[in-house]
Amino acid sequence: MAANRSEIEYLQLDEQQSFVQKVQAYLADKSTRAAYVHSYGCQANVAEGEKIKGVLSQLGFGFTENIEEADLILLNTCAVREGAEDRVFGNVGALKHNKRRNPELIIGLCGCMMQQKSVVERLRRSFPHVDLVFGTNAIHRLPQMLYGCLTQGRVIEKPEDEIDTTVVEEIPTRRDNTLKAWLPIMYGCDNFCSYCIVPYVRGRERSRSPQRVLEEAKRIVEGGAKEITLLGQNVNSYGKGLSEEERINFSELLRRINDIPGDFRIRFMTSHPKDCTKELIDTIAECEKVAPFLHLPVQSGSDRVLDVMNRRYTAEHYLSLIDYARERIPGVAFSSDIIVGFPGESEQDFEKTMELIRKVRYSNLFTFIYSPRGGTKAAEMEDPVPAKEKSRWFQSMLKEQEQIVRDLHEEMVGTVHRVLVEDDNGPAENGSHKLAGRTGSNVLTELYGSPDLVGNFVTVKITKAYNRSVDAEMI
Ligand code: SAH
Numbered sequence: 001m002a003a004n005r006s007e008i009e010y011l012q013l014d015e016q017q018s019f020v021q022k023v024q025a026y027l028a029d030k031s032t033r034a035a036y037v038h039s040y041g042c043q044a045n046v047a048e049g050e051k052i053k054g055v056l057s058q059l060g061f062g063f064t065e066n067i068e069e070a071d072l073i074l075l076n077t078c079a080v081r082e083g084a085e086d087r088v089f090g091n092v093g094a095l096k097h098n099k100r101r102n103p104e105l106i107i108g109l110c111g112c113m114m115q116q117k118s119v120v121e122r123l124r125r126s127f128p129h130v131d132l133v134f135g136t137n138a139i140h141r142l143p144q145m146l147y148g149c150l151t152q153g154r155v156i157e158k159p160e161d162e163i164d165t166t167v168v169e170e171i172p173t174r175r176d177n178t179l180k181a182w183l184p185i186m187y188g189c190d191n192f193c194s195y196c197i198v199p200y201v202r203g204r205e206r207s208r209s210p211q212r213v214l215e216e217a218k219r220i221v222e223g224g225a226k227e228i229t230l231l232g233q234n235v236n237s238y239g240k241g242l243s244e245e246e247r248i249n250f251s252e253l254l255r256r257i258n259d260i261p262g263d264f265r266i267r268f269m270t271s272h273p274k275d276c277t278k279e280l281i282d283t284i285a286e287c288e289k290v291a292p293f294l295h296l297p298v299q300s301g302s303d304r305v306l307d308v309m310n311r312r313y314t315a316e317h318y319l320s321l322i323d324y325a326r327e328r329i330p331g332v333a334f335s336s337d338i339i340v341g342f343p344g345e346s347e348q349d350f351e352k353t354m355e356l357i358r359k360v361r362y363s364n365l366f367t368f369i370y371s372p373r374g375g376t377k378a379a380e381m382e383d384p385v386p387a388k389e390k391s392r393w394f395q396s397m398l399k400e401q402e403q404i405v406r407d408l409h410e411e412m413v414g415t416v417h418r419v420l421v422e423d424d425n426g427p428a429e430n431g432s433h434k435l436a437g438r439t440g441s442n443v444l445t446e447l448y449g450s451p452d453l454v455g456n457f458v459t460v461k462i463t464k465a466y467n468r469s470v471d472a473e474m475i
Pocket residue numbers: 080081195196197198232233234270271272297299337338339368369370371372373
C-alpha cells in the first residue's frame with residue numbers, strides 16, 4: 001500500500017516536469033511575469049498558498065503584493081461561511097476591469113470553494129474573464145494547467161466527485177515568513193460536524209508520514225525559523241491510516257520534533273476536544289519547545305447544542321481537559337472558536353456558552369455567527385431565531401470577551417516571559433526601536449530595544465496592560 005502510494009506521487013510529479021520546462025520556455029521571452037497570490041480562510045489554505053507560490057516560482061514567476069501590477073492573479077478561496085464566498089465573488093467581479101486593461105492577464109481561482117459544483121458552474125457561465133479554476137488537490141498539476149491557459153485558453157477543472165486522498169509530497173514551498181513557518185501534518189477531515197463544509201471540500205483525513213514531517217521540520221529550523229506551527233483540521237487524530245511501521249500518534253510526533261536541535265518554538269492547530277488526551281497535555285508540559293498554549297475550539301457550552309453539532313463531547317468533559325491542562329502546564333493559555341446562533345439554539349443554550357467562557361477565560365476567541373452551508377446537515381435544520389437576536393448575542397459575547405482579555409493582560413503585569421521578537425515598528429526616542437513579538441502564550445508584546453533583536457527570543461517583564469497587547473521591558 002505504502003509503496004504503491006509513493007509510486008503515484010513520483011509519477012505525477014515526473015509528468016509535471018516536462019510542463020515546468022514548457023512554461024519556463026514560453027515565459028522566457030516575456031518581459032514581466034509577476035504573480036499575485038492571495039489566500040483566504042484558515043492556515044491550511046495559507047500553507048497551500050505557499051506551495052502555489054513555490055510552484056510558480058519554479059516556473060519563473062516573480063511576486064507582487066500589488067494586484068494592479070500582476071500578470072497572473074490567483075485567489076485561493078475559502079468556503080467555510082457565506083461571507084467568505086461573497087467576498088470572493090465580489091473581488092472576482094471587480095477583476096473584469098483588470099482583464100480589459102490587460103488582456104494577457106491570467107485570472108485563476110483555487111481552494112475550497114472550487115470544490116463545490118455550483119460555484120464552478122457559476123464561474124464558467126457568468127465570469128468569462130476567469131481563465132483558470134482548480135480544486136484543493138491539484139496544486140502539483142499547476143504547471144500543466146498553466147501551460148494549457150497560456151497556449152489554449154480557459155482551463156476550468158470540475159470538482160472531483162470523491163477527493164483523491166493521495167498525499168503528494170515534494171511540491172516546492174515558498175514561505176511568506178522565514179521566522180514563523182506553517183507545517184501541514186495532515187489533510188482533510190472525517191468529523192462531519194453538522195454545520196461544517198470542510199469535510200466535503202477537503203475530503204477524508206490523511207496524514208503525512210512522520211519521516212517527511214520531521215525532515216521538513218529540520219529543514220525549517222536549519223533555515224533559521226524560530227517557530228513552527230503544525231497544521232491539521234484535527235491534529236489529535238494524526239497517524240490514523242498510516243502503515244503500521246510508520247504509525248505514531250500526535251504526542252509522539254511532538255516529542256520527535258521537540259528533539260530537533262535548535263532554539264525554536266512549536267505550536268499546533270487544531271485540536272478537537274473529543275480526541276484531546278491527557279497524554280497530549282502531558283506532552284505539552286514535558287516538551288520545553290512546545291508553547292504553553294492550546295487552541296481547543298469548543299463551539300458551544302450547551303450539551304444539547306454540542307450534540308446536534310455532532311461534536312461528541314460535553315461541556316463537562318471539555319472543562320475537565322482545561323482543568324487538567326492548568327494543573328500540568330504552568331502559564332497555559334487557551335483559545336477557541338465559538339458559533340453563535342446555531343439552528344435551534346435558545347437563549348439558555350447561549351447563556352451556557354457565556355458561562356463556559358467565563359470559566360475558561362480564553363486569551364483569544366474566534367466568534368462566528370452561524371452560516372448555513374449547502375449540503376451539510378445543519379443547513380436542513382429549523383432555524384427560528386431572527387438574525388437580529390443572534391447579532392445581539394454575538395455583540396454581548398464580544399463585550400464579555402474583551403473584558404476577560406483585558407483582565408488576563410492586567411494579571412500578567414510583573415510576570416516574566418520569553419518573547420519571540422517578530423517586528424520592528426520603527427525608531428523611538430533614545431536610539432532604540434519599538435519592537436513587537438509574542439509570548440509563548442501568544443500575547444502580543446511591545447518593547448523597546450535594538451532592531452537586531454528581531455528574530456530572536458528575549459526574556460522580558462510585563463509592565464503595562466492594554467486591551468489588545470501588553471508592554472514589556474527586557475531583563
Ligand atoms: N477543524 C477546526 C476548524 C475548522 S473551521 C475545528 O474543528 O475546530 C474554523 C471554524 O469556523 C470552526 O471552528 C467553526 O467555529 C467555524 N465554522 C465552521 N463552519 C461554520 C458555519 N457553517 N457557520 C459559522 N461558523 C462556522
